[in-house]
Amino acid sequence: MSPTPFSLWRKTQRQVGKGDGVRDRTDADRERRSFAATSTLAALASHLGRDKERWLEKALEPLPETFRISTHRRDRHWTIQQVKALGGVEVPWMPKESAFTMPFPRGKAPEGLAKRMMALLHETGRITRQEVASMLPVRLLNTPSDALTLDMCAAPGSKTTQLAERLHPNGVVVANEPVSGRLNMLVSNKSRLGLLNVVVTQHDGRHFGRLPPPGFDAVVADVPCTGTATTRKNRDVWWDWTPKESRKMFTMQVDIAVRGASLLVPGGHMMYSTCSIDPTENEAVVAEVLRRCPYLELVPMTLDGITLHPGLTSWSMLDETGQPVMLEEVERLVFFSPSHLAPADRIRGGYGDKDEEEAIENQLGRCRRMWHEDNDTGGFFVAQFRHAAKDEATTAHVYHNRRANRREKGWSPTVKQPPEPTLNSVVVANEAIVQSLETLYGIDLSPYSLWQRGKRLNLAPPMVHERLFKPEAPTNKGDVWRGDSFHPVRVVHAGLPAFTLKKDSWRSRQEVLYSLGDSFQNNVATVDESVFVRLLRGWAPLLEEFIETTGIAGLPSGAYLIRSELPWGRETISVWIGARITLMIGVDEQNILRYKLSLPWRDEEE
Incomplete structure (x- = not known):
């Protein structure tokens, strides 16, 4: 019996569970396994030397739930204690207590505390869900902690944030994404x-703009x-x-x-990666990059605690x-294209x-x-x-072409003016x-560079100003774009949103x-734990009642901060x-604080 066509299989998947007489999910999974065994993809794995049955057995299993801990929080x-209490096990080849594997499939946390806690930790930024295999490029990348780095195809941001945490607080990641819907x-x-x-930018990675020298x-x-x-x-990839x-x-x-390589400073490293097993997208691409960029060399890589295989030197x-x-x-x-061939086949052909x-x-x-x-893993x-x-x-x-280095007698570069900023431009904060x-x-x-876009003011490391904004940027004809502008790099977001203008008040x-909560010295009142708990449980007192309860007078109207010393800290x-x-923090963060204080979840108390 031949496998069901993909379109019919997908229609069946949508119908699973909609009523009597419809095939259950087990039938659909069985059909997928049957198709996979005879698929072109399985044939590729066999040609690449994998034991087909062993590879298929794992390639058809759901992934376990894996994620990174936000180490800068x-x-x-x-957070690590909660994860371990839910059965989390450290990923052995990642830095200590920075990544975990859970004892349940991806997206299938058991009902109850595990499911709620996984959602809360992710939504409040304490963890980032990420497939373990996807952590490998940043883990292996050789770069100092104060580096200016480029993530060329960044959305949804798992590698960007992994790299940013690794470089925190001095290094900077320029996260580029060409697709507006993913920005x-x-x-x-x-x-x-x-x-x-x-710093978030929007360019086709093949034509990323020239930043000021020396590069990334x-x-x-x-x-x-x-x-x-x-x-x-x-x-779907099987079909x-x-x-x-x-x-x-x-x-x-x-x-x-090749564009990424052209933006790399001498001595710098570039990590090329894919989630593909096909050598046409992997070793063949690497070989072609080496042909086009003779100034590059490949770096040997080793990592304890994980099984990795050398790249292929021949393929069909x-x-x-x-x-x-x-x-x-x-x-x-x-x-x-002849570039798809292995080096030995290119010689023979x-x-x-x-x-x-x-x-x-x-x-x-x-x-x-x-x-x-x-x-x-995947x-x-x-x-x-x-x-x-x-x-x-x-x-x-990228700065070493003939036109960019021209030095005819009497010639000097023209300083070009960047476009005038618009309401959506990222500009230096007022x-x-x-x-x-x-x-x-x-x-x-x-200590920060400060940026404004509309009604938001963001904080970023000084490097953003010193290496991306302040210097002149050369054109490919030897002229320069005036400094004090991100142009020609299209920056759509820089740094961390720190303050928002609402109702004529910067919140x-x-x-x-x-x-930076501990750094705020003004516009903040310290209350005892009992008051903090009452606010967290929905107490929205009249101003007079709050003053009477806390003894804190002279409170201004508008945005304000409340601070308290709690069992785990400030x-x-x-x-x-x-x-x-009234509180101005999200429900998820409220529930995290409630859990730490052994209070009921907010939805259980409303």
């Missing part, structure tokens, strides 16, 4: 974690791919993938990686049925220089592959490049507003209180003072 030790997700995720060292200290190019290694969470899909992705993947081209194609016939394949191809082949083993069955591929400058260059390769906030809250904002946002929360005093 003050209550991370409490909000990226901004939301980095703000949820309370990270101030992320490190680059992550986790490129779009066919997802052939995501079978444990993406069931959707054929070899031509990988060949179609190849050019874009190469172009993104497959037709749409998953069968190998003879070298003499590969040009008949749809979307074929007369497509490449023998010495160059042999040198590339000798490096490909430095790539690393993660297979499903070895570590109970599959993954990583390759780490290093800009190995062979001259005295101190800036990225100095008068900054001074008023420092006075209002008694906080020193001088502190809860995100900034996670990190907490600062936002309130609004009008006729009454």
Whole structure:
């Protein structure tokens, strides 16, 4: 019996559980397993040397729930305690107590405390759900803690936030996402974690704008791919993938990686990665990048506690049925390019220089592959490049073209004016507003660069101003864009939202209180635990009642802060003072505080 077509199978999935006479999910899963065993994807795994039955057994299982701990949060030790109490086990190859695997499938936490706690920890930014395999590129990336880094394809932001936490507080991540619909997700995720060292940009990664020299200290190019290694969470891939899909992705993947390499400073590292098992998207891309960027070399990588396999040095081209194609016939394949071939096949087919191809082949083993069955994960591929400058260059390769370096007699570069900022532009915060906030809250904002977009004021590390905004940026013709502007890089968000203008009052946002709550000296009142608990349980007293209860007089109208010493330490929360005093923190954060204080959940008390 042949497998049911994908369209009918998907229709069946939608009908599961809708009434009598409809197949149950077990039937659909059985059909998927039957199709997978004879799929083109399974044929690819076999051709790559995997034990088909062993690989299929793991590739068809659901993934376990995995996530990272927000290591920069003050209550991370409490979070770790909750995770361990729910059965969490540390990921052995990640830094100590920074990532955990749970004893239940992804998205299937048991009803009750586990399900609620997992949701609360994620929504309040104490954890970030992320597949373990996806943590590998940032874990292996070789870069200092004060680096300026670029994540070329950043949304939804798991690698961006992982890298930002690693570089916190001095390094900066420029998180680039070309798709407008995914930008909000990226901004939301980095703000949820309370990270101030992320700058969000919007460019096609193949044409990322020239930042001021010298370039990026490190680059992550986790490129779009066919997802052939995501079978444990993406069931559609069994039906959707054929070899031509990988060949179609190849050019874009190469172009993104080459652009990233061109922006990398000498000595800097770039991590190329995919969630694909197809060498056309992996080793073939790496080989082509080495051909186009002779200043790059591959870096050997090792990591204790995990099984990784060397990159492939040879592979076959497959037709749409998953069968190998003879070298003499590969040009008949749809979307074929000689660059898809392994180095030895390029030599045999007369497509490449023998010495160059042999040198590339000798490096490909430095790539690393993660297979499903070895570590109970999804599959993954990583390759780490290093800009190995062979001259005295101190800036990225993008600045080294003939026109940019022209020095004709009597010629001097033209200083070009960037476009005028719009209402949606990220600009330097108004100095008068900054001074008023420092006075209002008694906080020193001088250690940060401050940015404004509309009615929000954000905090970021000084590096954002010093390396991305202040210097001039050269054009490809040798002229320069005037400094004191992000142009030509399109910045849509910079730093952590710290203050919001509402009703003519600058309110502190809860995100900034996670990190800087103790720094606020003015516009804050300290109350005892009993008052804090009453507010948390819904007490919204009239101003006179609050003054009578606490003895705190002279409270101003508008945004205000309440602070209390609690059993685990100091907490600062936002309130609004009008006729009454009301909390201005989200329900999820309220429930976390309630749980810490052994109070009922808010929905149980309403």
